[in-house]
Amino acid sequence: MRAEDDDSQPAAGSSDATVGQMLRRLHQRQSRVLDLGQIYGLTRPQFSVLGAVVGVPGVDQRGVTTATFVDKSTVADIVTRLAEKQLLVVSRNPDDLRRDELRPTPAAIALVYESAPLILEGNERVLSPIPLAQREEFLQLLRATAHAGRTEVPKDYVNPSPDGVRPPINVHWGLGRLLRGSLQRHGRLWSRHVPAVTHVQWLALSALLGGTDIDQRTLGELISLDKASLTDMLDRLARRRLVRKLRDPADGRRRVLRVTEEGRDLLDRVAPLVREVDADYLEPLGPEQRSRFVRGLRRLVEADADDGGAPAGAPTLVGGVS
Structure with missing residues (x-):
């Protein structure tokens, strides 16, 4: 499907976020709301892996990867950590x-x-933020896009009673797992359509293009990237002459980031490709379903911004390059 055939796709330079940006922002919101690490000392992926093993005792790491949308190497690391915490037994x-x-x-x-x-x-x-009557359909559409192209679609599982007294809990597909699956599929489509730059690099370049005098700390907040990962990414962009660091004339201790002409040219070139990624991501849905799904995502993202979840000027509210 071509991007111009889908009226749910925002035009470059519009005030709407791309589908990929909205999925990323929604996943970040879900992680903030479900900060179970403060209660249990486990990350969300660790919880997902643990839940998959509890639901299917005897599963192997490949089965966990299929069930959780957590990549193979991360699952291996999580299994080791959970075994050290005496939460898993590996045999x-x-x-x-x-x-x-x-x-x-x-x-x-x-x-x-x-x-x-x-x-x-x-x-x-x-x-x-999505009305109750529309919520189940939104989850069905999210599930359809997350599962598209998968030969193995995981089933629901059951959390057994921990004491034989309380009833088991039937576990339906969780929002976090669906969002991870959606982002993985979007990432594969991005790599296919936009090989010149990664999605996070594009987010960074778009954020810098849309703001002035942005320093590294501010950029990290805008695209929700930790300091170490951001530093490495900026070094890569600088080596490609897409970004340069300048000393702030108002504060000699501060360096600001600017997109170079090469960076602007790259953003211009990939703008139509970014829209193609979103169009292909939405391909499993019918035209009316695509429109409803995008409206639901946008409503959730706007609610996140209203709650202070998206920093002012965050690229999730920029629909491409301007």
């Missing part, structure tokens, strides 16, 4: 010595069971 599969079996400890079962209501409540808070 060799007796029927296939090339595979490991992952099983939860009683502490893991209790933790996942007790956190489930908090996760459900948090997801409801994230989705609350």
